[in-house]
Amino acid sequence: MGSISLTIDGQQVEVEEGATVLQAARKADIVIPTICDHKDLNPYGACRMCIVEIAGVRGFPTSCTTPAAPGMQVVTQSARLTELRNRTLELMFSGHPNSCLVCIHREACEQYRPKVTKAARSTRCGFCANRDECDLRTMALSAGKNELSLPTLYASYNLERDDPFMDRDYNLCVLCGKCWRICEKIHGKPAISIINRGKWARIGTAFDKSHVFSGCTFCGGCIDICPTGTLTDRFARWQGKPEADTPSACILCSEGCSVVAQSKGGQLLAYTMTGFNKEAGLCALGRFGAAQIAASNQRLIRPLVREGEDLIPFDWQGAIAAAAEGLKDCAGGVVLVISAATSREDRFLYVQLAEQLQGRMLLLPAEAGEDDPQVQALAAAVQGGTIRAVIANGNLLPVEMMAKVPFSLIIDCLHSPASSGASVVLPAAVLSESGGTFRTATGAIKQLAVSSQAPGDALPEWRIVCDLAQALGLTGFDFERVEAVTPLVADDPAPAPVSGDPRQNVRDLIPRFRGHLLADVVSALAAFGLPTTPAETSEETTGVGFPILEKREIAPNMHFFKVKAEKVAQFSLPGQFVILMAKETSERSPFTLVDWDAAEGTISLVIEEVGRSSRELASLKAGDRIAHVSGPLGLPLTIENKGTVLLGGGCYGIGAIFPLARALRQAGNRVICAIEASSAYLLYMQKELATACDQLIIATKDGSEGVRGGIQEVLAQVAAQEPVDQFIAVGCTFMMRMVTEISRTLNIPTLVALNPIMVDGTGMCGACRVSVGDKTRFACIDGPIFDGHGVDWDELASRRSAYAREEVQALSQSVDLNALMHQPHAQSHGGGCGCGR
Amino acid sequence: MSEQFPLETILANFGRERDNLIPLLQEVQERFHYLSPEAVQAVADHLELSENDVYGVATFYAQFRFVPPGLHHIKVCEGTACHVRGSDRILDAISRSTGLKPGQTSDDGAFSLERVACFGSCALAPVVVVDDKVYGRMTAAKTNKLIEDKK
Numbered sequence: 001m002g003s004i005s006l007t008i009d010g011q012q013v014e015v016e017e018g019a020t021v022l023q024a025a026r027k028a029d030i031v032i033p034t035i036c037d038h039k040d041l042n043p044y045g046a047c048r049m050c051i052v053e054i055a056g057v058r059g060f061p062t063s064c065t066t067p068a069a070p071g072m073q074v075v076t077q078s079a080r081l082t083e084l085r086n087r088t089l090e091l092m093f094s095g096h097p098n099s100c101l102v103c104i105h106r107e108a109c110e111q112y113r114p115k116v117t118k119a120a121r122s123t124r125c126g127f128c129a130n131r132d133e134c135d136l137r138t139m140a141l142s143a144g145k146n147e148l149s150l151p152t153l154y155a156s157y158n159l160e161r162d163d164p165f166m167d168r169d170y171n172l173c174v175l176c177g178k179c180w181r182i183c184e185k186i187h188g189k190p191a192i193s194i195i196n197r198g199k200w201a202r203i204g205t206a207f208d209k210s211h212v213f214s215g216c217t218f219c220g221g222c223i224d225i226c227p228t229g230t231l232t233d234r235f236a237r238w239q240g241k242p243e244a245d246t247p248s249a250c251i252l253c254s255e256g257c258s259v260v261a262q263s264k265g266g267q268l269l270a271y272t273m274t275g276f277n278k279e280a281g282l283c284a285l286g287r288f289g290a291a292q293i294a295a296s297n298q299r300l301i302r303p304l305v306r307e308g309e310d311l312i313p314f315d316w317q318g319a320i321a322a323a324a325e326g327l328k329d330c331a332g333g334v335v336l337v338i339s340a341a342t343s344r345e346d347r348f349l350y351v352q353l354a355e356q357l358q359g360r361m362l363l364l365p366a367e368a369g370e371d372d373p374q375v376q377a378l379a380a381a382v383q384g385g386t387i388r389a390v391i392a393n394g395n396l397l398p399v400e401m402m403a404k405v406p407f408s409l410i411i412d413c414l415h416s417p418a419s420s421g422a423s424v425v426l427p428a429a430v431l432s433e434s435g436g437t438f439r440t441a442t443g444a445i446k447q448l449a450v451s452s453q454a455p456g457d458a459l460p461e462w463r464i465v466c467d468l469a470q471a472l473g474l475t476g477f478d479f480e481r482v483e484a485v486t487p488l489v490a491d492d493p494a495p496a497p498v499s500g501d502p503r504q505n506v507r508d509l510i511p512r513f514r515g516h517l518l519a520d521v522v523s524a525l526a527a528f529g530l531p532t533t534p535a536e537t538s539e540e541t542t543g544v545g546f547p548i549l550e551k552r553e554i555a556p557n558m559h560f561f562k563v564k565a566e567k568v569a570q571f572s573l574p575g576q577f578v579i580l581m582a583k584e585t586s587e588r589s590p591f592t593l594v595d596w597d598a599a600e601g602t603i604s605l606v607i608e609e610v611g612r613s614s615r616e617l618a619s620l621k622a623g624d625r626i627a628h629v630s631g632p633l634g635l636p637l638t639i640e641n642k643g644t645v646l647l648g649g650g651c652y653g654i655g656a657i658f659p660l661a662r663a664l665r666q667a668g669n670r671v672i673c674a675i676e677a678s679s680a681y682l683l684y685m686q687k688e689l690a691t692a693c694d695q696l697i698i699a700t701k702d703g704s705e706g707v708r709g710g711i712q713e714v715l716a717q718v719a720a721q722e723p724v725d726q727f728i729a730v731g732c733t734f735m736m737r738m739v740t741e742i743s744r745t746l747n748i749p750t751l752v753a754l755n756p757i758m759v760d761g762t763g764m765c766g767a768c769r770v771s772v773g774d775k776t777r778f779a780c781i782d783g784p785i786f787d788g789h790g791v792d793w794d795e796l797a798s799r800r801s802a803y804a805r806e807e808v809q810a811l812s813q814s815v816d817l818n819a820l821m822h823q824p825h826a827q828s829h830g831g832g833c834g835c836g837r
Numbered sequence: 838m839s840e841q842f843p844l845e846t847i848l849a850n851f852g853r854e855r856d857n858l859i860p861l862l863q864e865v866q867e868r869f870h871y872l873s874p875e876a877v878q879a880v881a882d883h884l885e886l887s888e889n890d891v892y893g894v895a896t897f898y899a900q901f902r903f904v905p906p907g908l909h910h911i912k913v914c915e916g917t918a919c920h921v922r923g924s925d926r927i928l929d930a931i932s933r934s935t936g937l938k939p940g941q942t943s944d945d946g947a948f949s950l951e952r953v954a955c956f957g958s959c960a961l962a963p964v965v966v967v968d969d970k971v972y973g974r975m976t977a978a979k980t981n982k983l984i985e986d987k988k
Contacts, residue, residue, distance in 0.1 A: 180889075184887075189881075189885075189886065189887035189889075189890070190887050190889055190890060191887070191889060192889055193887065193889040193890045193892065193893035194893050195889075195892060195893045195896045196896045196897070197896065197897045197898075197899075204889075204893075205889050205892075206874065206877055206878075206881075206888040206889045206891065206892035207874050207877070207892060207903070214888075214889055215887060215888070215889070
């Protein structure tokens with residue numbers, strides 16, 4: 001093909017015939033903004049950001065769809081183009097929550113909260129998992145725009161989380177079409193498409209089926225290509241931007257797919273595809289499961305040595321010595337049972353160990369469990385009494401069999417019946433934590449790169465086997481690096497291919513990893529029909545707990561609850577809170593009382609859905625029961641006539657100031673309520689508050705309603721007009737901190753309702769410890785209301801984020817399988833199609 | 838026009854080119870009065886398309902329905918002339934008396950309600966069409982009586 005020459009921004013550019021203007025510009029390092037363009041996709045021309053001016057061509061053609069022609073004169077930057085691109089961006093933002101971009105407190109907020117806050121639906125950048133990698137945000141900020149003249153029309157779609165691994169928030173979607181286009185490119189028949197029309201156009205499936213039944217293979221391509229926070233991997237969603245992309249291979253089955261391991265802070269976030277094409281496709285297990293296996297709370301993290309009934313944590317030296325002692329006199333009677341889901345080097349060393357101990361080694365397929373014929377044969381041999389020790393690197397041996405063998409050693413990554421029954425347990429590094437090479441079913445040898453850290457004391461198996469062999473006095477195990485083992489591995493046979501095609505059909509996924517049922521480790525896999533260990537039947541709990549009489553989502557992520565709790569309602573006072581447990585097994589979490597009715601025996605709450613516990617509560621419906629409601633807790637607000645009281649509420653605080661306003665007004669105060677939200681659509685309870693106070697002032701960060709700004713601005717405005725005798729703020733820590741700074745300069749007595757992590761709520765655990773005016777106080781019994789000018793805000797913020805990592809991980813571990821769809825067509829249509837089902 | 842009319846017979850009359858998608862969907866709706874999930878799947882299989890794509894195309898057009906119509910299908914014109922002459926009130930009245938919103942079919946299958954852009958009978962505005970019979974110059978009261986008669 002010949003080349004052609006054209007001029008872009010006065011620069012002569014040579015490109016191959018057939019190239020687009022956009023490609024030509026990129027060749028000359030001229031940057032044209034794009035959103036819907038991707039190197040692996042055909043030109044689409046949807047986002048209109050890549051418009052250019054071409055001499056002799058009418059209008060502003062999109063450079064991604066315009067073929068370069070000889071002699072073309074292209075201009076990519078001009079005042080008119082900037083104006084048009086900004087208008088396009090503005091239109092896109094009218095359907096994409098943007099209040100953080102125009103918020104006057106953005107810089108202070110991002111400095112105070114460097115990490116995004118987790119939420120159910122992402123209602124602004126600060127609550128969006130994609131903030132740090134968002135193309136839209138980058139464009140808006142680089143355009144230097146701090147004024148968006150169009151209001152946000154929040155679509156208010158439900159957060160879609162009815163399938164195992166994805167959270168989909170179509171309120172953020174700008175319809176760039178990258179997701180369904182990449183799906184079509186990789187799979188031929190896309191599992192998603194653009195459905196409906198005009199304002200209601202969105203990405204979806206036929207009849208709003210769950211993705212489990214829409215032909216989705218869960219390769220994660222759509223998530224990896226989405227330029228917004230619309231499509232997210234539930235596990236990785238709140239972990240932040242990956243820090244490293246390491247090419248490696250997945251060893252979960254004999255396919256040994258090449259992957260790019262995304263990691264952050266030593267933790268594996270996901271295995272992603274090496275390219276957006278069919279050949280690079282991954283199965284659901286590799287894409288989503290691997291990271292969850294590595295992060296599982298069932299990981300073995302310490303060496304364990306049996307002493308009588310108990311397995312006692314040991315250091316490595318002690319545990320290796322105990323293992324060597326157990327194997328000492330077993331030569332000739334040792335059997336190693338090793339899963340094929342290991343590196344070639346690990347397996348080579350296991351073979352060496354077996355040979356030098358004059359034992360046998362059974363190599364089980366990656367998906368095998370204790371019902372494997374080789375294991376069954378071994379169990380029969382054990383009956384004969386000739387076997388004196390077994391070593392397994394997984395849950396590969398029946399417990400009854402292990403009980404009949406004098407010594408059993410488990411070298412594994414996860415707790416299991418086998419590890420519970422073993423004499424010695426050694427914790428192993430797996431997947432992205434261990435290096436080496438892997439031979440696939442096709443015979444190819446792939447490099448395994450280390451991209452994450454093993455938890456606790458876990459070590460790679462090659463290291464464990466070498467240490468053990470040396471402790472046994474065996475020779476040929478003095479390796480310091482796994483790379484030194486690799487050249488010695490020769491003629492290892494290729495493993496058998498997996499049956500079916502797990503990359504094309506989720507129902508072909510292998511059920512086990514090292515003998516562990518995968519759906520036990522990654523519970524979401526049960527949605528594909530993978531087997532689990534039957535749960536022990538729990539006691540019937542029907543009819544106990546506190547009935548929910550009313551439940552509504554009154555603003556995105558804000559859930560109003562009316563709960564029958566007579567005793568709580570009887571004793572409640574303004575400023576007090578309750579501690580709830582959604583289920584018997586739930587975490588205890590505190591929520592401020594918004595209202596109560598002693599006669600009716602009910603309490604009202606506004607619960608903001610943020611993490612796992614509030615999600616469990618938010619998933620309950622009217623008619624369901626909350627397992628536990630304890631309260632009222634905390635000291636009530638002292639209600640006195642102070643004169644003029646200003647109450648400031650943000651987020652959940654909008655509801656929480658309601659009973660304070662009512663009581664203070666009854667006591668004769670002039671009560672002004674100020675409520676803030678990022679945007680008008682996030683406000684709630686305005687009517688109720690208006691009736692409970694003398695004046696209601698609304699502030700929004702994007703100026704969509706009332707004062708532009710937050711409580712700070714309202715406080716300053718009110719104080720300039722009339723004396724404020726008391727100021728009380730309830731809301732997020734950032735807001736309370738900011739307003740106390742203003743109120744201090746204005747000399748206004750200030751109270752704040754603090755929200756530290758709390759467990760028992762009765763002053764026992766100390767989790768809610770806060771420092772106020774050089775005194776250590778417990779928010780649960782000394783508060784939650786304190787003098788705002790004495791609070792050590794840095795300490796509060798740091799204590800509140802102490803479990804940030806665990807909180808993020810808990811989100812993917814709390815999959816409610818009842819909420820997942822097991823039958824096609826059995827689900828409701830979600831309202832999108834208007835059919836009423 | 839029977840419900841029993843086999844889908845395969847319709848499919849057999851069309852080639853497998855994707856240009857046939859809309860005519861095929863129209864034919865299926867003509868015969869079955871709506872597009873069921875099974876029909877969408879069958880059309881997708883016939884044309885070797887993804888059912889999600891077929892559904893995407895079908896939901897783009899106002900002419901396709903995804904729930905079976907009732908025994909009596911009520912169409913209320915919301916075109917300019919009818920709108921000016923109060924078709925909103927007629928629609929509200931029908932919604933109140935049948936409990937249906939546009940696009941829905943009653944649980945007993947007796948009625949279904951649809952909003953239509955224009956019938957081209959603007960001289961008769963506001964217009965209601967029940968079972969393909971046109972009723973002109975309607976009022977809320979007249980429409981309610983019409984529905985009562987059909988119950």
